[in-house]
Structure formats: C-alpha cells, structure tokens
Amino acid sequence: MTVFAERIEAGKIGIQQAGNKVRLLGWVQRRRDHGGLIFVDLRDRSGLVQVVFDPEMPGNGFALAERLRSEFVVSIYGTVRTRPEGTVNKNLATGAIEVAAETLEILNGALTPPFYILDNVDVDETVRLKHRYLDLRRPEMQNVFQTRHRVTQIMRNYLDSKGFWEIETPMLQKSSPEGARDFLVPSRIHPGEFYALPQSPQIFKQILMVSGMEKYFQIARCFRDEDLRADRQPEFTQLDIEMSFVEIADILPIMEEMLAKIFEETIGQTIARPLLCLTYREAMERFGSDKPDTRFGMELVDVADLVAGSSFKVFTDTLANGGRVKGICAPGCAGMPRRELDDLVKYVNTYGAKGLAYIVLGAEGIKSPIAKFFSEEQMDLLIKRLGGQSGDILFFVADKPQVVADALGHLRLELAQRLGLIPEGQFNLLWVTEFPLLEYDETEKRYVAMHHMFTAPMDEDLPLLATEPLQVRAKAYDIVLNGMELGGGSVRIHRREVQEQMFSLIGLTKEEAVDKFGYLLDAFEYGTPPHGGLAFGLDRLIMLLTNRENIRDVIAFPKTQSASCLLSHAPSAVSDKQLKELHIRTNNPS
RNA sequence: GGAGCCGUGGUGUAGUGGCCUAACAUGCCUGCCUGUCACGCAGGAGAUCGCGAGUUCGACUCUCGUCGGCUCCGCCA
Numbered sequence: 075m076t077v078f079a080e081r082i083e084a085g086k087i088g089i090q091q092a093g094n095k096v097r098l099l100g101w102v103q104r105r106r107d108h109g110g111l112i113f114v115d116l117r118d119r120s121g122l123v124q125v126v127f128d129p130e131m132p133g134n135g136f137a138l139a140e141r142l143r144s145e146f147v148v149s150i151y152g153t154v155r156t157r158p159e160g161t162v163n164k165n166l167a168t169g170a171i172e173v174a175a176e177t178l179e180i181l182n183g184a185l186t187p188p189f190y191i192l193d194n195v196d197v198d199e200t201v202r203l204k205h206r207y208l209d210l211r212r213p214e215m216q217n218v219f220q221t222r223h224r225v226t227q228i229m230r231n232y233l234d235s236k237g238f239w240e241i242e243t244p245m246l247q248k249s250s251p252e253g254a255r256d257f258l259v260p261s262r263i264h265p266g267e268f269y270a271l272p273q274s275p276q277i278f279k280q281i282l283m284v285s286g287m288e289k290y291f292q293i294a295r296c297f298r299d300e301d302l303r304a305d306r307q308p309e310f311t312q313l314d315i316e317m318s319f320v321e322i323a324d325i326l327p328i329m330e331e332m333l334a335k336i337f338e339e340t341i342g343q344t345i346a347r348p349l350l351c352l353t354y355r356e357a358m359e360r361f362g363s364d365k366p367d368t369r370f371g372m373e374l375v376d377v378a379d380l381v382a383g384s385s386f387k388v389f390t391d392t393l394a395n396g397g398r399v400k401g402i403c404a405p406g407c408a409g410m411p412r413r414e415l416d417d418l419v420k421y422v423n424t425y426g427a428k429g430l431a432y433i434v435l436g437a438e439g440i441k442s443p444i445a446k447f448f449s450e451e452q453m454d455l456l457i458k459r460l461g462g463q464s465g466d467i468l469f470f471v472a473d474k475p476q477v478v479a480d481a482l483g484h485l486r487l488e489l490a491q492r493l494g495l496i497p498e499g500q501f502n503l504l505w506v507t508e509f510p511l512l513e514y515d516e517t518e519k520r521y522v523a524m525h526h527m528f529t530a531p532m533d534e535d536l537p538l539l540a541t542e543p544l545q546v547r548a549k550a551y552d553i554v555l556n557g558m559e560l561g562g563g564s565v566r567i568h569r570r571e572v573q574e575q576m577f578s579l580i581g582l583t584k585e586e587a588v589d590k591f592g593y594l595l596d597a598f599e600y601g602t603p604p605h606g607g608l609a610f611g612l613d614r615l616i617m618l619l620t621n622r623e624n625i626r627d628v629i630a631f632p633k634t635q636s637a638s639c640l641l642s643h644a645p646s647a648v649s650d651k652q653l654k655e656l657h658i659r660t661n662n663p664s
Numbered sequence: 665g666g667a668g669c670c671g672u673g674g675u676g677u678a679g680u681g682g683c684c685u686a687a688c689a690u691g692c693c694u695g696c697c698u699g700u701c702a703c704g705c706a707g708g709a710g711a712u713c714g715c716g717a718g719u720u721c722g723a724c725u726c727u728c729g730u731c732g733g734c735u736c737c738g739c740c741a
Contacts, residue, residue: 189674
C-alpha cells in the first residue's frame with residue numbers, strides 16, 4: 075500500500091505545495107482528538123506537520139487514527155491545504171498549511187515513551203541514556219548530529235582540496251609506555267600478549283610521512299583509559315593531520331582556514347585571521363593557564379615587588395623560597411558575603427593553594443585581614459597595580475609558580491562565571507606556542523614530555539637540551555577556543571639521534587627505546603622528511619559549535635562517568651570459554 | 665585514590681521523626697467533544713520513597729554501608 079519512495083519531508087511542506095497529494099512517513103508527535111476531528115502532529119527528522127483526520131475521510135482511516143498514540147510510526151497519504159482563516163500556527167514552520175489525510179497506515183506501534191520527544195526536556199540523564207534511541211529523536215539532538223556531520227564533511231572537503239589523503243591506521247596497536255593508560259586487547263593467537271587500542275594515531279601517521287604520503291588526515295577514534303569528565307570520554311574522535319616539508323608557519327594558516335570555514339558554514343561566525351598567537355609563558359603569566367579564555371579581562375598581575383617590603387610573612391617567605399605572589403581584581407564584588415569568600419578559599423585549596431588573601435575595597439574604606447601588614451603607601455600601590463576601584467575585591471595567592479597560576483587561573487574563570495563576565499556568542503580562537511619541551515615529574519622523579527616525546531625542540535634551544543632541559547622550548551602549538559583546548563600538535567623530530575636523545579632524557583634506556591619504538595627509529599633511517607601536524611578534538615569542537623555543556627551530548631552513544639553504557643550495559647562479564655580462548659584467568663575480588 | 669551534590673508513581677518535583685492509608689503537575693487508561701496545536705471537560709489506574717543494616721515505641725525523613733548518576737581534584741592533552 076505504502077510507496078516509500080514518494081515520501082515528502084514533513085518539515086519542508088509549505089504553501090507552495092497546497093493542493094498537492096503527499097506521502098508522509100514518520101512518528102506521531104501528538105494526537106489531539108476532538109471526537110469528530112483528530113489532529114496529529116507528524117514528525118520526521120525534517121520537522122513537524124499537522125495532519126487532519128475527518129470522519130468523512132474514505133475507508134477506515136478515521137477509526138485507525140483514533141488508535142494512534144505517541145511515537146507510532148505511520149504512513150499518511152493526503153492533500154496539502156492552507157489552513158482555515160484564524161487557525162494558522164505561527165510557532166510552527168509548517169503552520170500555514172496542514173495535510174488532510176486520505177489514507178493512514180500504522181507501520182508500527184510504540185510503547186508510551188518515558189519522556190517527551192521535545193527539546194529542553196527536564197529528565198534525568200540516566201533515563202535519557204537508557205533510552206538513548208528516544209533521546210536522539212529529539213530535534214536538538216538531531217541538530218547536534220547534523221552539525222557534527224556537516225563539520226566532518228567540511229573537514230574532508232577542505233583537506234581534500236588541499237591535497238590531503240584520508241588514510242586509516244590500525245586500531246590494534248602496540249602498547250606504549252608514555253601518556254595515558256592503554257585499553258588492552260588480549261591476543262588469542264599469542265597467548266599472554268596484548269594489543270593496545272590507539273591513544274592517537276601518532277606513530278603511524280609519522281611513519282606515513284616516512285612513506286612519502288606527504289599529506290595525511292584521518293577522523294580517528296582514540297582511546298584512553300583514564301577517569302572521565304564533562305569534556306572527556308574514554309573513546310573520542312580526533313581530526314588527525316600530518317604533513318611533510320613543513321614548519322610551524324606552514325601548518326597554522328592551513329588549520330586556521332579550515333576552522334574559519336567550519337565556523338562560517340555551520341554557525342555563520344566569521345573568524346578573523348590570522349589568529350592571535352600567545353606564547354606559553356605569556357598565557358601563563360596573564361591568565362594562569364595554557365588554554366586561556368580571552369573573552370574577558372581580570373588578568374593575573376604580579377605584585378612580588380610591591381609585597382616584598384611588607385611585614386606579611388606568608389608573602390615574603392614565599393618570595394624568599396622562590397615562589398610568586400600574584401593577584402586579580404574582581405570587579406563589583408565588595409558586597410560578597412563572608413560565606414562566599416570562604417567558599418572561594420576552599421575553591422583555591424583544591425588547586426593546591428594554601429590560602430587566599432583578599433582586600434575588600436568597600437564604600438567605607440578598605441577591609442582586609444592582611445591590611446595590617448601593609449603601609450598605607452604599599453596598599454595604595456597594590457590597589458593601583460591591580461586597577462582596583464571602589465566596590466572591587468582584590469584576591470592574592472602566594473605559592474609555587476605552578477600553584478599560583480593554577481589557583482588564580484581557575485579563580486579567574488570561576489569569578490567570571492559567577493559575575494556573568496563571559497560574553498555569549500563570542501568565539502575567541504587563539505594559538506598558544508613555545509611550550510616547554512619537558513617538565514619534571516615529582517612523583518616519577520624524571521622528565522616527561524609535555525606534548526609528547528616525538529615533538530621537536532626549537533632549533534635555537536637545541537644546545538640547552540644537554541645542559542638545561544627544562545629551558546628548552548618545543549615546536550609545539552595548541553589551539554584554544556574560549557578557554558578549551560581544541561587541538562594541538564607539533565613539528566616532529568625526524569632524525570634518529572635527536573629522537574634517541576629525547577628518549578634518554580625521559581628516562582628510557584636504549585634497550586627500552588628499541589623495544590618500544592624501534593620500528594619508528596628504524597624507519598627514521600630510511601630518508602625521513604621534516605614533518606609535523608596536529609590533532610583536533612572533534613567532540614569538543616562540536617560541543618562549542620552546538621553550545622553544549624558536556625561531551626555526552628555530542629556523542630551518539632556515550633559512557634557514563636563510571637565508563638559504562640547504560641543502553642547496552644557494557645562492560646559486562648564474558649564466558650569462561652571466551653576467557654580460555656584468550657588465555658586469561660580473572661582475579662575477581664567477589 | 666579523594667571531595668561534594670543527587671536518588672519519592674512512567675516523567676519532573678513536594679514532603680525532612682507520628683499530621684503520609686505519601687501530595688502536586690504532567691504522562692497513561694476510559695468516556696464526552698468538528699479547528700486544536702502544551703486542545704478542553706469528567707472519571708480512573710498507577711509508588712512497599714534506589715538497596716541493606718542500624719537508632720527509635722515509630723523512619724520517605726536520622727546514622728552507617730552499598731549501588732547508580734552528575735560535578736570536581738588526582739589522572740588524562
């Protein structure tokens with residue numbers, strides 16, 4: 075009876091179709107039964123249209139329509155007509171017309187859904203995830219995935235136009251010692267041995283450069299067995315890119331052009347190019363973060379010279395021990411209740427700061443627990459340095475440099491959020507460059523690569539590698555959007571001896587290096603072009619573009635914070651037979 | 665590994681020692697209704713208050729544990 079091919083999309087019917095016969099296929103959004111007349115809102119992914127069932131309609135259509143319920147799947151044949159005078163619905167894209175049903179076929183019934191198939195439903199996320207197929211029917215979720223599709227299409231088209239080839243790399247890889255915890259996959263054929271799911275296609279894409287592919291990209295699934303966050307899932311997607319014969323200056327403009335296209339063609343946002351470029355040092359100094367949100371001010375200000383002469387031992391001792399003292403000015407906060415101030419102290423505690431000093435610039439003068447340690451002149455200079463006005467509060471943290479940056483950097487974001495200082499609809503894209511190549515890991519008592527161990531040092535810093543490794547800057551860059559790290563990359567090491575030096579700096583013995591990365595080192599000896607690239611977090615990009623607050627909303631079937639899938643109930647126990655084949659014996663605590 | 669918040673009919677919430685034989689809204693079911701679009705009106709069904717211990721004469725309510733969810737620190741680019 076139903077000819078699927080003659081279908082028309084519900085949301086696209088307009089006055090111009092009036093008089094046409096149409097075939098609608100979709101879901102019952104809602105039925106309004108007036109006894110003698112039944113209205114049904116028919117939904118497909120294009121939108122809604124109102125269908126009218128009249129008792130006079132041919133056949134048993136009206137009786138069938140009385141049986142319709144939410145989410146029944148139906149086929150409706152009927153005539154488009156303009157709505158009678160006064161019944162036009164301006165809130166509906168198709169509100170000027172309706173479809174007068176002539177035949178109705180119920181293709182499938184449906185249980186009553188646990189929640190409305192509507193935008194902005196107020197329902198627990200657990201319920202949404204359990205019934206994800208229903209959640210994904212909601213228009214706002216469909217929009218997210220349409221945008222996601224568009225973005226990857228733009229990426230593919232753009233990169234293709236620039237000569238990039240899309241090449242797949244293995245999902246079953248060799249486990250590597252650095253970086254995140256690997257997801258391991260047991261081997262049936264090799265008892266006791268394991269593959270690792272890729273944390274990223276890093277090594278293979280570099281080998282593709284050795285292979286002469288010159289320009290590669292991949293929309294690659296990556297896996298990291300670490301704890302989850304609002305913007306972190308154990309499996310996520312990267313746009314992974316690598317190019318041969320490039321330096322930083324060649325890479326960044328191409329990426330900027332691609333991002334500009336994406337913003338333009340998805341949300342109509344123009345991105346001014348070239349993008350702002352901050353060095354790591356400047357980002358840390360001004361914003362206390364290597365992914366600064368530059369949509370608002372409240373920058374961090376060094377006050378070491380002004381407090382060095384005070385009698386406040388917390389500040390002076392910190393400075394004497396090589397620490398730093400910095401402050402920020404929170405505008406209009408002078409009326410903040412004591413409880414909220416105490417909360418802020420606790421807030422900075424979580425980032426390792428032992429305390430949070432403050433100076434309230436009230437209407438009746440200065441109030442501060444630390445005022446007594448400063449002369450009037452010192453106090454004036456402090457206020458002036460931070461640009462404090464009457465009605466503001468000045469906050470200070472004194473600690474190790476990293477703690478000061480971390481605590482004040484986060485306090486800055488927290489305050490801006492509370493004070494509503496972050497402008498909506500603004501997209502601040504910028505590069506952060508000149509990252510340190512290495513940092514010192516206190517718990518492991520060794521250097522670790524800040525980006526990853528294949529990142530090249532800056533040429534002018536190369537001599538420092540042997541003498542002051544922590545001073546060496548890397549040819550690495552991150553792209554930051556509204557305080558979120560969107561992607562990052564580097565120019566890579568392409569010579570075996572530099573790579574070996576890097577391995578030894580991070581504490582890998584020659585044997586370990588050969589065991590773990592010998593294949594890469596070997597490849598490097600067969601004519602490796604200079605190369606570099608980067609990877610974008612696709613999920614995070616989509617989050618920003620669709621204005622979503624967590625990554626689960628832009629992944630069709632995400633995991634919960636405890637890394638389970640509420641829909642499919644993964645992970646789950648497996649049979650003894652499966653384990654036996656894999657040569658695995660479990661050690662269940664139960 | 666740690667901190668905080670949450671868990672009451674299908675859904676969202678109220679109730680915070682006895683007034684609860686658990687309330688409201690919505691959804692669901694039945695009937696009526698020819699211009700609704702969050703249709704309306706009338707009636708009805710639906711919850712051992714996540715689970716388990718404990719305190720108490722008495723626990724949805726307090727305590728402890730446990731399970732699940734969320735946010736964050738550590739971890740992770």
